[in-house]
Amino acid sequence: MSEAPAYPGLFADLPDLHGAGTKLGVSDVHVWRAHLDLPRERLTELDRTLSAGERDRYRALRSERDRARATASRGLVRRVLAEYTGIPAADLGITYGPAGKPELHAPEAERSEQSRALRFNVAHSSDMLLIAVGRVPILGVDVERIRSVARWEKVARRAFSSEERSRIESLPAELRNAAFLACWTRKEACVKAIGEGVWSAFGRFEVSVEPGLPAGVLSVDGDPVAAAEWSLYHLEPAPGFVGALAVSGSASRMLAGTLHHPEAEP
Numbered sequence: 040m041s042e043a044p045a046y047p048g049l050f051a052d053l054p055d056l057h058g059a060g061t062k063l064g065v066s067d068v069h070v071w072r073a074h075l076d077l078p079r080e081r082l083t084e085l086d087r088t089l090s091a092g093e094r095d096r097y098r099a100l101r102s103e104r105d106r107a108r109a110t111a112s113r114g115l116v117r118r119v120l121a122e123y124t125g126i127p128a129a130d131l132g133i134t135y136g137p138a139g140k141p142e143l144h145a146p147e148a149e150r151s152e153q154s155r156a157l158r159f160n161v162a163h164s165s166d167m168l169l170i171a172v173g174r175v176p177i178l179g180v181d182v183e184r185i186r187s188v189a190r191w192e193k194v195a196r197r198a199f200s201s202e203e204r205s206r207i208e209s210l211p212a213e214l215r216n217a218a219f220l221a222c223w224t225r226k227e228a229c230v231k232a233i234g235e236g237v238w239s240a241f242g243r244f245e246v247s248v249e250p251g252l253p254a255g256v257l258s259v260d261g262d263p264v265a266a267a268e269w270s271l272y273h274l275e276p277a278p279g280f281v282g283a284l285a286v287s288g289s290a291s292r293m294l295a296g297t298l299h300h301p302e303a304e305p
């Protein structure tokens with residue numbers, strides 16, 4: 040395959056990565072999609088940009104495919120952030136929040152004419168990688184491969200509110216699996232935005248669940264007024280994948296694009 044598949048979806052706004060940093064408006068969020076299964080030569084190039092700590096962590100992964108995908112993911116994240124900051128990929132400092140959220144080291148995040156620090160978040164599922172970048176206060180992204188979720192009702196009982204569950208259950212049977220995945224990715228994008236974890240913070244966000252309707256945060260900690268601070272976007276990065284982007288703290292506009300060769304040619 041010579042190029043990432045041309046799926047129109049929402050991923051046609053950003054033509055290429057080069058110069059993307061200059062196109063990032065103050066309330067814009069850019070979402071890049073890429074394949075993680077890359078040719079060995081490209082992987083070797085990306086591996087060279089990783090920190091020693093990243094390399095050690097990924098080499099400890101058991102399966103060769105997981106090692107390769109972790110290397111591709113972090114290498115592509117560094118490649119994208121290099122374009123936005125003007126700092127070489129290998130020199131970027133990445134720090135971690137208390138629940139593991141990676142962030143740009145503060146002086147590098149703030150290196151810009153603009154006043155707000157550069158934020159990013161990452162999600163992967165199978166061979167699909169999403170990288171969200173913006174100068175908004177906080178953002179989170181999630182993606183899931185669409186599959187039939189065994190015993191989704193049991194998972195929903197543990198992870199969703201009773202209102203979310205009853206809205207899913209009121210849908211025609213053939214839509215419930217898609218609604219489960221839409222609800223999951225929307226809630227996970229929100230908890231990733233605040234840098235927490237699925238089980239610690241899923242209950243804080245009540246979201247819309249209907250797969251065909253616009254995504255939205257309905258309440259935060261039971262407060263519908265606080266939900267107005269949030270923008271939630273439904274993502275369909277490619278056939279067979281569903282995702283969400285959550286942004287808080289300012290009005291936002293999402294633009295999305297595909298990392299083509301030589302960034303991420305499968």
Ligand SMILES: CC(C)(COP(=O)(O)OP(=O)(O)OC[C@H]1O[C@@H](n2cnc3c(N)ncnc32)[C@H](O)[C@@H]1OP(=O)(O)O)[C@@H](O)C(=O)NCCC(=O)NCCS
Nearest residue numbers: 112137138139140141161162163181231234235236237238
């Ligand atoms: C963070 C979490 C939601 C990620 O979910 P997932 O479905 O496994 O993975 P995703 O593909 O959606 O996201 C993975 C990426 O999210 C980012 N990430 C990791 N932890 C994160 C967090 N707490 N918040 C936001 N983003 C996070 C990373 O970039 C990671 O990719 P990378 O390791 O290749 O850089 C999930 O692992 C979780 O709930 N973690 C909680 C951990 C926790 O509470 N720890 C307590 C302290 S030990």
